[in-house]
Amino acid sequence: MQIDRERFLGAMDKQSDIGGTEGGGLHRLTLSDADRRARDWFLDQLEAEGLDTRIDEFGNMFGRRAGTEPDAEPVLVGSHLDSQPYGGIYDGALGVVAALEFVRTLNEQDIATRRPVEIVNWTNEEGSRFQPAMQGSGVWAGAHDIEQEYASTDADGNTLEEALEEIGYRGETPAEPQEAYDSYLELHIEQGPNLDEADKDVGVVTGMVAFMWGSITFRGEANHSGSTPMHHRSDALVAAADVITAIRRIPGTLGPSTVGTAGYVDVKPNSINVIPGEVTFTWGFRDPDDDVVAEAAERVLQEAEAAAKREGVDWEWEERMEASSVDFAKRTVDAVQTAADDLGYDSMQLVSGAGHDATHLASICDTAMVFSVSEDGKSHSEVEYTNPDDCYKAADTLANAALTLAEPVAE
Amino acid sequence: MQIDRERFLGAMDKQSDIGGTEGGGLHRLTLSDADRRARDWFLDQLEAEGLDTRIDEFGNMFGRRAGTEPDAEPVLVGSHLDSQPYGGIYDGALGVVAALEFVRTLNEQDIATRRPVEIVNWTNEEGSRFQPAMQGSGVWAGAHDIEQEYASTDADGNTLEEALEEIGYRGETPAEPQEAYDSYLELHIEQGPNLDEADKDVGVVTGMVAFMWGSITFRGEANHSGSTPMHHRSDALVAAADVITAIRRIPGTLGPSTVGTAGYVDVKPNSINVIPGEVTFTWGFRDPDDDVVAEAAERVLQEAEAAAKREGVDWEWEERMEASSVDFAKRTVDAVQTAADDLGYDSMQLVSGAGHDATHLASICDTAMVFSVSEDGKSHSEVEYTNPDDCYKAADTLANAALTLAEPVAE
Numbered sequence: 001m002q003i004d005r006e007r008f009l010g011a012m013d014k015q016s017d018i019g020g021t022e023g024g025g026l027h028r029l030t031l032s033d034a035d036r037r038a039r040d041w042f043l044d045q046l047e048a049e050g051l052d053t054r055i056d057e058f059g060n061m062f063g064r065r066a067g068t069e070p071d072a073e074p075v076l077v078g079s080h081l082d083s084q085p086y087g088g089i090y091d092g093a094l095g096v097v098a099a100l101e102f103v104r105t106l107n108e109q110d111i112a113t114r115r116p117v118e119i120v121n122w123t124n125e126e127g128s129r130f131q132p133a134m135q136g137s138g139v140w141a142g143a144h145d146i147e148q149e150y151a152s153t154d155a156d157g158n159t160l161e162e163a164l165e166e167i168g169y170r171g172e173t174p175a176e177p178q179e180a181y182d183s184y185l186e187l188h189i190e191q192g193p194n195l196d197e198a199d200k201d202v203g204v205v206t207g208m209v210a211f212m213w214g215s216i217t218f219r220g221e222a223n224h225s226g227s228t229p230m231h232h233r234s235d236a237l238v239a240a241a242d243v244i245t246a247i248r249r250i251p252g253t254l255g256p257s258t259v260g261t262a263g264y265v266d267v268k269p270n271s272i273n274v275i276p277g278e279v280t281f282t283w284g285f286r287d288p289d290d291d292v293v294a295e296a297a298e299r300v301l302q303e304a305e306a307a308a309k310r311e312g313v314d315w316e317w318e319e320r321m322e323a324s325s326v327d328f329a330k331r332t333v334d335a336v337q338t339a340a341d342d343l344g345y346d347s348m349q350l351v352s353g354a355g356h357d358a359t360h361l362a363s364i365c366d367t368a369m370v371f372s373v374s375e376d377g378k379s380h381s382e383v384e385y386t387n388p389d390d391c392y393k394a395a396d397t398l399a400n401a402a403l404t405l406a407e408p409v410a411e
Numbered sequence: 412m413q414i415d416r417e418r419f420l421g422a423m424d425k426q427s428d429i430g431g432t433e434g435g436g437l438h439r440l441t442l443s444d445a446d447r448r449a450r451d452w453f454l455d456q457l458e459a460e461g462l463d464t465r466i467d468e469f470g471n472m473f474g475r476r477a478g479t480e481p482d483a484e485p486v487l488v489g490s491h492l493d494s495q496p497y498g499g500i501y502d503g504a505l506g507v508v509a510a511l512e513f514v515r516t517l518n519e520q521d522i523a524t525r526r527p528v529e530i531v532n533w534t535n536e537e538g539s540r541f542q543p544a545m546q547g548s549g550v551w552a553g554a555h556d557i558e559q560e561y562a563s564t565d566a567d568g569n570t571l572e573e574a575l576e577e578i579g580y581r582g583e584t585p586a587e588p589q590e591a592y593d594s595y596l597e598l599h600i601e602q603g604p605n606l607d608e609a610d611k612d613v614g615v616v617t618g619m620v621a622f623m624w625g626s627i628t629f630r631g632e633a634n635h636s637g638s639t640p641m642h643h644r645s646d647a648l649v650a651a652a653d654v655i656t657a658i659r660r661i662p663g664t665l666g667p668s669t670v671g672t673a674g675y676v677d678v679k680p681n682s683i684n685v686i687p688g689e690v691t692f693t694w695g696f697r698d699p700d701d702d703v704v705a706e707a708a709e710r711v712l713q714e715a716e717a718a719a720k721r722e723g724v725d726w727e728w729e730e731r732m733e734a735s736s737v738d739f740a741k742r743t744v745d746a747v748q749t750a751a752d753d754l755g756y757d758s759m760q761l762v763s764g765a766g767h768d769a770t771h772l773a774s775i776c777d778t779a780m781v782f783s784v785s786e787d788g789k790s791h792s793e794v795e796y797t798n799p800d801d802c803y804k805a806a807d808t809l810a811n812a813a814l815t816l817a818e819p820v821a822e
Contacts, residue, residue, distance in 0.1 A: 223789070224603070228603060237674075242656060244652035247649075257640075259640065261646075263678075271674050272674045276673075320683065354638040
């Protein structure tokens with residue numbers, strides 16, 4: 001099956017105008033007016049293709065194309081149309097537009113499939129306006145309680161429930177699977193440099209890394225920076241800096257795929273002339289192997305203990321978030337790999353370092369992902385870029401893998 | 412000459428009620444209503460002692476006791492009545508009350524001096540509400556332009572000039588010396604642990620440390636914390652942490668009195684899930700020796716250069732403030748030392764790590780300071796404490812040193 005390159009790239013252009021920024025990016029925060037317009041556009045496309053559309057209570061949007069065996073478990077394909085603030089035009093949207101192009105091609109080429117095919121736009125994948133990220137797919141997959149997520153608020157104090165109603169996308173269908181699903185496929189930009197660095201056409205994602213996030217607070221003594229001798233200090237920032245350099249060092253001792261980051265720091269009183277009395281900072285580690293993440297977390301706490309003793313400060317920590325690694329089902333990964341091979345694309349298997357809606361879907365049905373090349377690995381920024389060839393190859397791979405899973409019926 | 416211990420400690424109690432906090436500290440920000448009431452109280456005391464009072468254009472308050480030789484260069488003694496927010500009751504006030512007690516004792520014991528004696532309360536030593544610190548003495552000594560300092564604003568946008576007029580303490584006298592001064596003496600709490608640690612009665616301050624403050628900004632690349640491999644990162648926070656640990660290390664390689672502090676950190680975008688793209692932090696070094704401070708500053712910039720190279724980030728720095736060390740005149744230091752010795756107090760000579768009004772006065776006339784013990788070195792906090800004995804010994808030393816400088820006239 002061959003998708004229509006011009007139609008597909010044209011649809012990518014079209015969607016990128018909705019909430020597009022002067023800098024060539026996308027500012028389409030979830031449930032904003034721009035998101036509403038992108039949803040309206042998507043809904044029009046679903047209806048134009050004659051799909052059976054439904055919107056669930058959490059705003060997740062589905063379009064269903066019947067299979068020759070109506071009760072067969074469907075194949076679900078999709079991603080998200082919301083963006084980061086001043087983010088890129090590919091993150092999420094590429095996967096939704098590729099899913100749409102898959103169905104358009106089925107229709108255009110009059111290809112019947114045994115299984116029904118559904119395409120989906122998940123609500124609030126980004127987690128910028130409302131937290132957590134991957135919220136719509138998480139509710140749908142049963143990872144979150146819908147009432148609790150309805151109550152999540154943005155910076156202006158609006159609840160998600162109000163925002164959904166405001167843009168008219170609080171639907172009627174329960175936000176949960178109404179039947180068993182055969183499989184879920186998602187195309188997404190890599191958001192990392194591995195494919196670009198290895199000069200590959202497309203990525204075959206075999207799973208998601210495990211991760212653990214936490215915060216550490218050191219409490220020392222705020223004192224005059226001039227009259228307090230060095231040996232009388234209990235400097236919370238020095239202890240924090242010690243651990244931050246350790247976070248840079250720890251991944252290199254554990255594995256080639258381990259990453260560790262300190263992203264947030266809060267210093268009190270934060271004055272040029274006062275020894276910092278209290279510092280809170282966050283840490284996070286990711287690795288395909290759960291044990292490696294646990295080891296990294298253990299080491300960072302050992303480093304915190306040692307730094308606290310050296311500096312004479314108290315310390316405590318709390319866990320912020322944790323997720324085990326996800327291994328996608330062999331059957332779905334193989335479908336993606338076979339499609340890439342059959343299309344003659346140079347591919348690479350990799351584990352996703354970022355979370356995606358597919359993380360939640362993997363608890364529902366066999367799941368896999370296609371990664372497109374991210375130039376220089378940049379994303380969550382207006383400079384995010386995937387060239388048209390790479391967009392096309394990833395969409396082509398997705399469509400052919402999905403077709404295999406949906407089981408084409410010979411006429 | 413023996414001062415009146417009960418009268419002196421009673422006056423300390425009295426002043427500590429004006430702007431006193433429930434926590435036993437003082438919240439008497441410069442030119443606040445509490446400061447006005449403290450000034451009113453001080454003015455009453457000056458007048459009750461029959462002093463010739465004047466208030467200058469910058470709110471500095473003087474009381475003069477004539478000498479037997481009216482045109483002799485006067486001896487000036489004082490400190491400041493303003494406090495840190497929720498600061499202690501000794502910082503500044505102890506020196507003003509001790510100066511007052513000196514003049515009261517002269518009057519009570521009918522001691523004539525050849526030189527006139529002036530006591531002073533300087534405006535805005537603390538620099539909490541309006542910047543910079545030591546503002547009144549700085550204007551008076553010619554280190555700052557009065558118009559520029561009038562224009563300095565507090566957090567609510569009030570100018571210092573407005574605040575002075577609001578509390579009725581913008582005086583008529585030009586804010587500058589109207590004649591040559593013989594000497595300046597100031598009693599202040601140490602605000603450091605050296606006297607307490609060495610179990611001394613009183614400190615003889617021989618000068619002020621040199622200091623240099625600067626800020627460093629690292630600019631790397633904000634990227635996804637999950638999908639960016641460690642070797643693709645340009646993490647501005649890791650570079651900053653490197654330098655902050657170096658700031659902890661550098662003083663120990665330079666000298667026993669060197670101190671170095673990173674007090675302020677600003678991280679962008681400061682999100683748990685994003686590699687920090689930009690970090691600005693401040694550094695400061697102090698030492699009695701100007702060359703040591705210059706060496707420390709050079710080393711911190713070398714560390715920044717090395718950290719920037721390691722992490723692949725850009726960097727720049729700017730100087731925030733610099734001051735050369737001050738060596739007090741031997742004559743005035745000797746007067747303090749002799750007074751302490753004659754009174755049988757166990758004293759120690761030391762260099763002040765904090766700035767004081769005496770810093771500016773040293774450019775005008777021979778200057779010295781008396782330090783009282785600070786329990787555990789704590790200050791700028793409600794727990795700041797100097798026990799009554801130590802308050803008395805320091806005031807006793809100040810009075811006797813000042814008397815020597817003022818040259819008592821035999822009846």
